[in-house]
Amino acid sequence: MKRLRLYFLAPSALILAALFLIPLLIVAVYSLESRGAYGGVTPPFTAESYIRIFDPLYLKILWRSFWVAGVSTLVCLILGFPLALFISRAGARRGLYLQLVMLPFWTSFLIRTYAWMFLLRDTGLINTALLATGLLRDPLPLLYNDFAVILGLVYGFLPFMVLPLYTNLEKLDPALLEAAADLGARPLTALARVTLPLCRPGILAGSILVFIPCLGAYLTPDLMGGGKSIMIGTLVQNQFTTARDWPFGAALSLFLMALTLGLLYLASKRSSGEDLL
Amino acid sequence: MNRRTLFFAGLTGLAGCSRSSQPRLNVYNWSNYIGPQTVAQFERQTGIHIRYGIFESSDELLAKALTGNCGWDVVFPTNHHVTPLREYNLLAPLDHSQLPNLRNLAPGFQSPEWDPQLTHSVPYMSTSAGIVYNRRQLGQLTRWADLWEPKVKGRMTMLDAQDDVLGACLVKLGHDWNATSEAQLRAAQREAIRQKPLLRAYLNAEVRDQVVAGDVLAAQMWTTTMLPVMTQAPQLDFIYPAEGFVRYAESAVILRESPRAEAAHRFIDFLLQPEVAAACVMAEKTGPVLAGVRELLPPELRDHPLLFPAPQDLARGVWLRTMPPTAQRLRDRLWTEIKSA
Amino acid sequence: MRLLSLYAVAAYAFLHLPLLVLTVFSFNQSRFTQWEGFSLRWYTQALADSALREATVNSLLIGGAATLLATALGTLCAYGLWKKKAPRLTGMLYLSLMTPEIVTGVALLAFYQWLFHFLNLHLGMITVILAHVSFCLAYVVIVVMARLRTMDATLEEAALDLGANEFEAFYLVTLPQLLPAIVSAALLAFTISFDDFVITSMVAGVDSETLPMVMYATARRGVSPVLNAVSTIIVVGLGLLILISERLQTKT
Numbered sequence: 001m002k003r004l005r006l007y008f009l010a011p012s013a014l015i016l017a018a019l020f021l022i023p024l025l026i027v028a029v030y031s032l033e034s035r036g037a038y039g040g041v042t043p044p045f046t047a048e049s050y051i052r053i054f055d056p057l058y059l060k061i062l063w064r065s066f067w068v069a070g071v072s073t074l075v076c077l078i079l080g081f082p083l084a085l086f087i088s089r090a091g092a093r094r095g096l097y098l099q100l101v102m103l104p105f106w107t108s109f110l111i112r113t114y115a116w117m118f119l120l121r122d123t124g125l126i127n128t129a130l131l132a133t134g135l136l137r138d139p140l141p142l143l144y145n146d147f148a149v150i151l152g153l154v155y156g157f158l159p160f161m162v163l164p165l166y167t168n169l170e171k172l173d174p175a176l177l178e179a180a181a182d183l184g185a186r187p188l189t190a191l192a193r194v195t196l197p198l199c200r201p202g203i204l205a206g207s208i209l210v211f212i213p214c215l216g217a218y219l220t221p222d223l224m225g226g227g228k229s230i231m232i233g234t235l236v237q238n239q240f241t242t243a244r245d246w247p248f249g250a251a252l253s254l255f256l257m258a259l260t261l262g263l264l265y266l267a268s269k270r271s272s273g274e275d276l277l
Numbered sequence: 278m279n280r281r282t283l284f285f286a287g288l289t290g291l292a293g294c295s296r297s298s299q300p301r302l303n304v305y306n307w308s309n310y311i312g313p314q315t316v317a318q319f320e321r322q323t324g325i326h327i328r329y330g331i332f333e334s335s336d337e338l339l340a341k342a343l344t345g346n347c348g349w350d351v352v353f354p355t356n357h358h359v360t361p362l363r364e365y366n367l368l369a370p371l372d373h374s375q376l377p378n379l380r381n382l383a384p385g386f387q388s389p390e391w392d393p394q395l396t397h398s399v400p401y402m403s404t405s406a407g408i409v410y411n412r413r414q415l416g417q418l419t420r421w422a423d424l425w426e427p428k429v430k431g432r433m434t435m436l437d438a439q440d441d442v443l444g445a446c447l448v449k450l451g452h453d454w455n456a457t458s459e460a461q462l463r464a465a466q467r468e469a470i471r472q473k474p475l476l477r478a479y480l481n482a483e484v485r486d487q488v489v490a491g492d493v494l495a496a497q498m499w500t501t502t503m504l505p506v507m508t509q510a511p512q513l514d515f516i517y518p519a520e521g522f523v524r525y526a527e528s529a530v531i532l533r534e535s536p537r538a539e540a541a542h543r544f545i546d547f548l549l550q551p552e553v554a555a556a557c558v559m560a561e562k563t564g565p566v567l568a569g570v571r572e573l574l575p576p577e578l579r580d581h582p583l584l585f586p587a588p589q590d591l592a593r594g595v596w597l598r599t600m601p602p603t604a605q606r607l608r609d610r611l612w613t614e615i616k617s618a
Numbered sequence: 619m620r621l622l623s624l625y626a627v628a629a630y631a632f633l634h635l636p637l638l639v640l641t642v643f644s645f646n647q648s649r650f651t652q653w654e655g656f657s658l659r660w661y662t663q664a665l666a667d668s669a670l671r672e673a674t675v676n677s678l679l680i681g682g683a684a685t686l687l688a689t690a691l692g693t694l695c696a697y698g699l700w701k702k703k704a705p706r707l708t709g710m711l712y713l714s715l716m717t718p719e720i721v722t723g724v725a726l727l728a729f730y731q732w733l734f735h736f737l738n739l740h741l742g743m744i745t746v747i748l749a750h751v752s753f754c755l756a757y758v759v760i761v762v763m764a765r766l767r768t769m770d771a772t773l774e775e776a777a778l779d780l781g782a783n784e785f786e787a788f789y790l791v792t793l794p795q796l797l798p799a800i801v802s803a804a805l806l807a808f809t810i811s812f813d814d815f816v817i818t819s820m821v822a823g824v825d826s827e828t829l830p831m832v833m834y835a836t837a838r839r840g841v842s843p844v845l846n847a848v849s850t851i852i853v854v855g856l857g858l859l860i861l862i863s864e865r866l867q868t869k870t
Binding site for chain 3: 303307333337349485490501
């Protein structure tokens, strides 16, 4: 067993230690220094950046980000589950269908977002079509609001939900469902009582993969939301660019990470002591 | 020593940058900010091979240059980033004897306020930001204050950049675009929050399509972004607002880390020729900084107000300045408050 | 099941609608999002652009190498963690997912600078690939792990009882069952790597500009149909590649 662990875990541990942990320590040092006049950091050491976080202004932004990320994750789960179910039952076509999910994501994120902006804007495809039917007199405000932000996030991270769900569902033994049917369970009941509980690991993995990047997203809220409100990702991004306040940016992101980690820990405690990974 | 920066900022460039024997030069510029043949022409004339890279924002450039080992030789920061680069000792001093074409600079650019002696930077292109609007639907606009009128409600955008939004609010109130006073900045912030209900969105160049299509009737926008499409959209008009507006100058600098100062000088001097500059202007529709370029342009560009603002307009323009740290922090805080309002 | 198929059609429409839009506009005569007639001008422009070509090749190389490495290491890692928990490593994996991209980017840049103090290297393909491996790793582990957790450990034990050693048990028994998960993990890793802008733009050097970097730099001056054309070429190219490999797989 010892040997096994060494061979199987050491390469990843090494990569993470070198390319993640050490850089993270550098960030931790940054967060405790003072800001350089035009970017970068400079002595003396201070905890000022951390104290600044506890400002109602920033806490409100944090709260909003968690809320938006949470809603997006939920929508992803609701939309992603049936799709994953469909793919897992598609027989020989499974691989193809799976890749069709990923296909749009090989274009640049920016280009996809621009395409959505075209679809949703006042003179865009959807509004033009709706107006042409005569159902509406004025275009629907589809862009530059929370709806657009969540739509953009759901679109952007749906594959992150579908993939782990699929790998989970694909493994489920069809015999279990047959057994449920034989015992008189209707398909939906079987889904709720048999499939869903067995999908716990996939749901958990997918939710994490969606929730975390949604929390840190910055371009989607800016472009789809029209920059009218700010999320934590944009705030952090600003600190390293226009605001040139690296220590505050570093402190903010470490605080965000600690918060998310705490949340995950609580979630894993709640889920009957089961580990997430 | 209070200017000591990140712990790696002091590092000088490492050796071992040149891999082939052919002399080369690494140039890092804004996207499409050069004539289509300019690089090839320089390579033919000098035998120096150019590796031409493009960056997305001047902030990104600053972050990379701060490392003191980014590998680029000639880069093109916006004027307000020249000061930070110089203060952090990241720029190589320019040798004017290797830049005979400096004499071609237009009078307005011979002694710019961010580098009066041109010791470390040479202006390259110049742009500004004003208001683009749909004249057919809105009638004549003249001022920033027009963007606070109910008639633009829901059909107007501002740039998604704190300096531009706060700046417009400041000049609307009669203050300096680059104000650092807390009272003035707070007043400007209240102005921006007052404007927010009228606003469709804070957007940058992405909004161009929607201005042309008519979704958006008025937008704060850069000249460089709008100029290429103005002829195809006759309903649009661009103004330099009466209260004042901001100007930017992209500047050529040589990084201190560069081991190829001589080639770098040659390249900058090459760009300082009116014919070369004219090709860049024609390709990219950005304001020239050299005298004698205007005459080389085709008629439709020669008198274009977006390239050559009328003197009475130009008089109202101010250069974007580098903010001192305290003002920068306050501005960011106010901007965050505007966004959260 | 019919309802499910109907839903799937709608879901794929949702996923592919933007793709359709940008494909249509890549053939548009006008440079705006108003249809003016069919034209291939953006394609000729895209193909003539050497910077775009170079960046595409770079992106494919980086994406390919990073996917290969991250998938291999991540699969091994997931398997090792499945066998026996390693809370510290698990924590690191989670943290690496949680770091905002810009922070990863700035931190990696600082780290590389510090490293170059001792090694005669500079920013380039290698630094970008290593960065991509490190941020793709956690995604691979999570996807593979989601599969492992549904698997029966007794199968391997049976193999061990029958005289296989640990590696044979892994290679002959578990790995084949993991294959679908490994494929989806690799897909995910490639997609993330291929689309990354923030981190890449920080750690890329003079000769390692990627496609997203060129796209962002170009698009900041207003969207250009050339970018639509490039996107279409890539999607169609990679799509065909997948279709062919799919055909080959079903044949064998």
